[in-house]
């Protein structure tokens with residue numbers, strides 16, 4: 001997803017199940033797994049990011065198959081207003 005900003009309504013493709021959902025759904029689904037206040041504080045939203053570095057340890061939980069995937073493996077399928 002390098003070079004493109006992730007927006008709430010960006011469609012992201014899961015590399016595991018090949019299904020897509022909106023970035024905001026990925027975000028909320030992942031944040032729901034942060035059970036403590038500290039985890040929630042440290043949570044890094046997908047939205048507003050410009051690509052995710054391959055070195056990054058960020059994982060996001062797929063809303064469709066519930067697997068955790070590396071942030072950099074997510075693909076932006078389309079941004080609605082592009």
Ligand SMILES: [Zn+2]
Pocket residue numbers: 014015016017018019062063064065066067
């Ligand atoms: Zn999936």
